Amino acid sequence: MKRILLFLMFSGAAATAQVKDYPYRPVAFTSVKLSDNFWTPRIETNRTVTIPASFERCENTGRVKNFQMAAQHSGKFGTTFPFDDTDIYKTIEGASFSLAVHPDKKLDAYVDSMIVIIAGAQEPDGYLYTARTIDPAHPHAWSGTRRWENEHDNSHELYNSGHLFEAASAHFLATGKRNLLNIALKNADLLVNTFGPDKMHVAPGHEVVEMGLVRLYRITSKKEYLDLAKFFLDERGKRQYNKRSKNPFQNGEYWQNAKPVIDQDEAVGHAVRAMYLYSAMADVAALTGDRQYLNAIDHIWDNMVGKKLYVQGGIGAVPDGERFGDNYDLPNGTAYNETCAAIGNVMWNQRMFQLHGEAKYVDVLEKTLYNGLISGVGMDGKSFFYTNAMQIKHIFAHKDMEGGRSGWFECSCCPTNIVRLIPSIPGYVYAQNGDAVFVNLFIPGTADIVVNNKPVQLIQQNNYPWDGRLQFTLSPKSPLTFTMKLRIPGWAQNKAVPSDLYTFSQAADTPVTIRVNGEPVNYAVENGYAVLKRTWKKNDRIEMNLPMEVRSVVANPLVREDLGKVALQRGPIIYCAEWADNDGSTSNFLMPKTASLSAEFDKGLFNGVTVLRGSVPKVMVDASGEKIDTGSKPFTAIPYYAWAHRGKGEMTVWFPQKVTNVDLISK
Template identity: 65%
Template sequence: MMKRSLLAVALVSASTVLAQPKDYPVQAVNFTAVKLTDNFWLPRMKINHNVTIPASFARCESTGRVKNFEMAAAHSGKFCTTFPFDDTDIYKTIEGASFSLSLFPDKKLETYIDSLIDKVGKAQEPDGYLYTARTIDPQKPHNWAGPERWVKERELSHELYNSGHLYEAAYAHYYATGKKNLLNIALKNADLVCSVFGEGKLHVAPGHEIVEMGLVKLYRITGKQQYLQTARFFIEERGRYKGYDAKSKDPWRNGAYWQDQQPVADQREAVGHAVRAAYLYSAVADVAALTGDEKLLLAVDSIWQNVVAKKIYVQGGLGAIPSGERFGDNYELPNATAYNETCAAIAGVYWNYRMFLLHGDSKYMDVLEKMLYNGLISGIGLDGKSFFYANAMQIKNHFSHQAMEPERSGWFDCSCCPTNLTRLIPSIPGYVYAQKGDAVYVNLFVSGNATMNVHGKPVSIVQQNNYPWDGALTFTVSPQKTDAFSLLVRIPGWARNEAIPSNLYTFSDNPATKVSISINGQPVEYSVDKGYAVIKRTWKKGDVLKVDLPMDVRRVVASENVKDDQGKVALQRGPLIYCAEWADNNGRAANILIPPDAVFQARFQPDLLNGVEVLQSEVPVITVDEKAQTVSTNRKLVTAIPYYAWANRGKGEMMVWFPEKVKDVEIIGEQSKQEPGKK
């Protein structure tokens, strides 16, 4: 039954593509075509399936999120959670569970999802409107909702945000299961949205973007032009509202908070709420690809360059400023108050993948990989049920103004990050491969089996590796019949002496190492195009391609424009950024110096943090002798762990950027000392 449904979906998708005059030059290989055997991601997907998704659904039940739908269906009761966008936590978890069903068939889970979809359908009003914060009691809606539909959409209500996550969930559920029960609900709502908004109708730019991305996905399923047109309308509506104070520097008053300060086609800098922004930029890439709009393409290219050159943290985090969860000014990347919302890293993955599909350049996958392996999975604990909303860059015991939480939480009143993680993690198979004509891109290094069509015939690729711990990659390529085509293997920027595709961060050392590639045991010469090693040949069944990436420990330094990181160094090995944590370093981490002559050794510790490669070196550590009233430095063995794994052993100090030498000593009074996170 599943195969027949997926075949039907594939046929719909194929006919839609034929009807579309324009699309991304590069096409993703669907997540259903990639089966993982990987030791890094597959266990995380199993934890997501067995722990995170059930915990998320359970919390949606216990916090009243499910009850809101039940009361909306009965038109009786009182909205019982905090925010009008709490509906989306159910949508996002359904989306994640749908992806997960394609990896781990689970009849019990599938039945439960159907029961939730039934409740969602019953809560939908006859004309398609779906928003429990109003439908429960239209006379007394949520304070953020406004007295009538849509009147507070720009700033507070999140009505279209709810719709967007509904569409995203419906798309995933339809592709994973072949069922239309959630899709039909989404289409009914989308038809209402398209009838209300547009030229000659209601004009508003959605306050929290994602409806644009969702409408594009519904367009891809149905081929209905109105969905694409409305997505484009929402993008082009930005910058038209006359009620802002253009002279104000307050992003809430000038529209910048929700990227509404000027037309998108004229925007060149990432501003405002980082999650909203990256969702918008993802949609701009979608619409630019599907319409050929050169102005939108120029805008999204320029904004991406602004982020990567001036507004991204070394571990891929986006959104430096806690007030408004937003981007700061250019080069404003403080460590003590770094925000780095988990949802922003997730949105960054969506955006960067679309940029890759637009341009076929590995630099976008380099940034995606940085986010994925560092600032994104740092947001979920190794237990699968504890989370960070914000992802700190440092935790110091003695700073009373420490802004970020030093320990994970099981849930949040605004629980967008936990439920967003449930949908991103099982979708990772869809980012591994892509195609352009007879060129096959290998983007991520994840062990598993994939099947795709080249020249209309199936080609199987089997990846075997121990990435990200080891750089030895093996690909067994097996076309059904001997065939000539190109395999484009990404040579990561970090393996080409590029810390990030800009001069924002650079490696202080640049060894002249070339990535070696062999086929069937014989070394081969290759050309590099846009960061990809191009292997063009006639492939036969069982050809073995081997790629050996250097896994040296690298020292990262920041541009002189990033004031907070001057005289400091960060550590990177492969795609992973490292940090020092209190648990490995005698209860401290903020007292470690890493001078230029420090040499780190990598060692895999299978029993630590579910198995991690640690970095160790003897370096100066600052010691305070309170009795003798002295401060000294002593060389001690220091251990660094992957950044994503911190805060799984209790709370305490953590550092990403380390001073190279002592320049000054700050004297802290006893009254200022306290546990991190206490305010």
């Protein structure tokens, strides 16, 4: 029974009463067992280090105590933000994902003990929000004097509910227990009784409740939950703002509330809120068949990927409001790139793939996953970035942007979001549509798939992302005719991203080759996938070779910050130069068109990585400080995700191709 429930949740399949849903459904992460050297150690570190550390910090910082005080209706809210409740919910969600594939009696018992504390804080009618319940006469300053009064702004009451729903769904589907689910359903029923066309109207200030309601709908088939999710979405754009103001806080763009969702066509406002909104719109579009929602998120995706995406997959350029900037506004020195926004970007692009079945969405997902997302967590599993910089110039570095990671933050949404994302990664590897099996990510391991009601074992072997030689061994129980669809990454087809925002400076002409049982095969490409349809037999072997050359990436000329500069990419990995490898400075390297870099695997660095090495011009000042020289110097670039593990100092992603000007600065 548990395995069926897990399939329903993590494959995107609907409960029995549901008809419409995503046409392309991921293979449940519980059916995919990874055995690689890149993701498996990260998932294990998340299980053994990040989850325990997160729970410990929730206790040490007063987050758990908030729930205990709420149960007693006594005390003073002890942390900073009214959404601090969600750090416990997100950690429980991540722990539940881990328990689903790695039973752990001690962790299971601890989670149950947290659920008892959560239950104690819930009010009799289902309301659960410690920032008010502790002392209703003196709630948090953001909360308003009455329930939901400031929900359109920053009370985060519904945001808390959304993360509760997601955690409860994960916990129930992983363990079969209803202890947290019952708390969530009681809260959800309160929302159904409070909000609606003939009840209270509000557009949630921080989206996520919509995604959580969809999760509960999948479990219960209770249509009121889906209807309420859609109601919250449709409430956007009805609040009165100064429509002519260019200030996103005055015109409603910060909250994605300036227009009805079906009229939105640009990624705007707080980047995390935006990702959760667009993800929820995808969910509702899939479950209701709403073409207007689908049309809107298609246009928004085109805008984001074509004008507002950093080269390493980060989003949200502007620190003020943690938000998207204007089109092509992608500064490096002040880039914000919140880790939570990268996580949301992965979630949204997974849903876009599930709607359309096109590889371009997985291209963006992969770019973000391997670069701008895992940069947010240190290899120790307990140090983090809230923001992910694109450049650190040491002499200008702000005290918070010098390249140092933190163990926790006053606002710790990012570390606990990492907790729940990392163990779910196996669920992004494969997908199905009818008798077609999609290979989206290249991660070694074994998957148990059912095609046409018959079991198929799929074993993937490779050394990705360092090596492009991929092997897939198929073993149906008996000969079976079906289609394998292998994603050919955009970067292997001379597409840096699925838009003209970034391009490779020179086209590569090495083809992607595929062999079946050692014999070369011709293949058609559909929506970015190599299509191989045949009758597969036990131990049939597919080999695909993705050429991995060192490539120079250039930005669209409208990205003024990157004019005359290049970034470095090999396979899916974006590279940076860090002070520790380059005599303490990186901002004075040049990367001319004639630069030649070689890829070398360094097994002793960062648990084993491929680095780029060569000799390139470097602008230097002599000892007198009066002469400038450009001489060739050794150069090393490391994967972007791995920076800031060796102390604070300079880091650069974009390199000028030549000297165009010199600014004289006194120190």
